[in-house]
Amino acid sequence: MSFTAEINRRRTFGIVSHPDAGKTTLTEKLLLFGGAIQEAGAVKSNKIKKGATSDFMEIERQRGISVATSVLAFEYRGNKINILDTPGHKDFAEDTFRTLTAVDSVIVVIDVAKGVEEQTEKLVQVCRMRNIPMIVFINKLDREGKDAFDLLDEVEQKLGLKVSPLSFPIGMGYDFKGIYNLWEKNINLFTGDSKRDIEETIEISDLEDPELDELIGESSANTLREEIELVSGIYPEFDKVAYSNGELQPVFFGSALNNFGVRELLDCFINIAPSPRPKQSEERLVEPTESKFTGFVFKIHANMDPNHRDRLAFVKIVSGEFKRNVPYLHVRNNKKLKFSSPNAFFAEKKQIVETSYPGDIVGLHDTGNFKIGDTLTEGEILHYKGIPSFSPEHFRYINNADPLKSKQLYKGIDQLMDEGVAQLFTLEMNGRKVIGTVGALQYEVIQYRLEHEYGAKCTYENLNVYKAAWVEAEDENSEEFKEFKRVKQRYLAQDKAGQLVFLADSQFSLQMSEQKYPSLTFHLTSEFQ
Structure with missing residues (x-):
């Protein structure tokens, strides 16, 4: 070949x-x-x-x-x-x-009952910043959940996406009968038997076909016709170029646990997702x-x-x-x-x-x-x-609990920081080491791994820091920059790459610094060059 x-x-994608x-x-x-x-x-x-x-x-x-x-x-x-x-856990968001x-593209999974949740919002924001093509998969349709139109509205409003449904549920929860696939123009009937690999698919190119009434019952068929008419009236038609540019997001419904709607997602994905x-x-x-x-x-x-x-x-x-x-x-x-x-x-x-x-x-x-x-x-x-470090949410001093193992401790910290488990800041004033993480769970991970993999023990001490902001100065020799470094001396540190970081103790302190020192820029990610 x-x-x-x-x-x-080739198709390389992430599931978030x-x-x-x-x-x-x-x-x-x-x-x-x-x-x-x-x-x-x-x-x-x-x-x-x-x-x-x-x-x-x-x-x-x-x-x-x-x-x-x-x-x-x-x-x-x-x-x-x-x-x-x-x-998915927010304490490990930086890895994500x-x-x-x-x-090259992403599938965003949303729970039908919970709708759009906080972590999904953050991850989608990163995808939008990078114009990554996204497909939305609304999962767990066999459970009672929100109305399909309410969910689509929520995806548009909370995530700021422009959606184009390519499949649509027939009923929801207990009266869930299946899915109408707008992409392939067919109906997938739901039997609820998770042991069957693939559900029955019936070709229905015309929704007015009386066969539809026989398949799902007259009232469900009429509801589906109205809903599909509404879908084609409200939502834009799927456009592959807009999807590839990250401007339009197709939506699929299904139940992964029951193998339902997954094949449709996969078949469409290999057709439209970018190589x-x-x-x-x-x-x-x-x-x-x-x-x-x-x-x-x-x-x-x-x-x-x-x-x-x-x-x-x-x-x-x-x-x-x-x-x-x-x-x-x-x-x-x-x-x-x-x-x-x-x-x-x-x-x-x-x-x-x-x-x-x-x-x-x-x-x-x-x-x-x-x-x-x-x-x-x-x-x-x-x-x-494009591989930034984000400002951590939690900060603690790290102390050596076993003076005989200081070499192992520093080697361990060094390697774990290379791995991106957390971030290391060294205070300029006294050289003390501060570890910043996105979530508190990482401190347990670090302690556990230092002991089991490097034979070193550490303890932590809390440190009151609101945010770590990377400092960029227009002119490093300016009086303003020198004054900032003098006044904020005890809050300044260097990251592992030697960049200057301001460990602000409150939101007020950060805002005041931004106002007082206009020639300095404070960044909440490390990659600002």
Whole structure:
């Protein structure tokens, strides 16, 4: 198969949602349709088996939530599909934000009963900032939930999306009869039997057809006709170009647990979702069809196997072919590296691959060379951007609880920060280390991993900080900047990259600084260059 054909048949996407909306179940069912697993549920049981080989996964098992992005790949109808299943829990949102830099499109899962929730709003905002094409999947239709039109209104208002329904439910909850598929012009009848892989699909090209009354009953048929008329009157017709530009979002309804509406979603997805897209680097726009290999690290997972102390760096391939045992330039270190066992992921199993193409995700064994955001190329100096650190919500001093193990503690902190578990700030005044996280749960994760993976113990001390703001000065020699540094001395720190950060103790303090020092800009993400 030609290089261009390999690119065109790839679809790399992320699944995002609030916790418990059914992300992992949907991932599982997509794999079932792709034939990657024989029965649904295998992903979960594999997760537990895999969890047994990884200290970090203990926490996933104890709490029953995903804390790390899983990478899964499968073949479906001649297409190679790469799924990145992200954590929904807000304490691990930063992992999800970074993962969104590696996808070409996104499926947003919404619970029919709860509607649009807070975490979904944040994630969709990031997708909109980057114009990522989104498909909305409204899940759990077999349960009592909100009215379909109310849900569509909520998606438009709360998420700021412009929706175009491509399927529509016939009833809801107890009187849920099935789905009318506007994309394929057919009806899918719901039997509620989750053991059946695929529900019955009946071709109905004309809703006035009397066969519809026989299938779902006269009153349901009349309601459906009215609703579909309303849908075509209110919502714009689906337009592939608008979807690809992130301006229009198709909506599907279904029940992932019952395998219902998942095939329709998948069939439409492989038709409309973009193949690998060009990516902007600091130097230029890189097209996937370029012959020379480039890629970037968007995630690092340490100690996946405690016996080997290995780290896996997840690399998204942007252009060219990535080949095993070929030396590539690590741009930040200006060093050539070659990889003898690059991994690809097929439904939770790792396989060594010889050649990977744009859109693919490859896991590279790493001895500590990589940081999140690193670029690999065949020699060209490129820097991919778009992997920011966000201002943390929680701040604590980290103290060494075992003076004999200070070396292990600093090594552990250093590696965990490279992995992006949290952010490290060093106070300019006294050199004390402060750890900032998006959620309080990460402190447990850090403490647990420092002890079990590095043999170091730490304690925490609370620190009253409202926000970390990265400081950008128009002129670093100006009197205003010098005065700011003198007045705010005890609130200033440096991040791991040596950038100046203002740890504001209140919203008022941050606002006053913005007013008092107009030539300074305070950023809430680290990537502002």
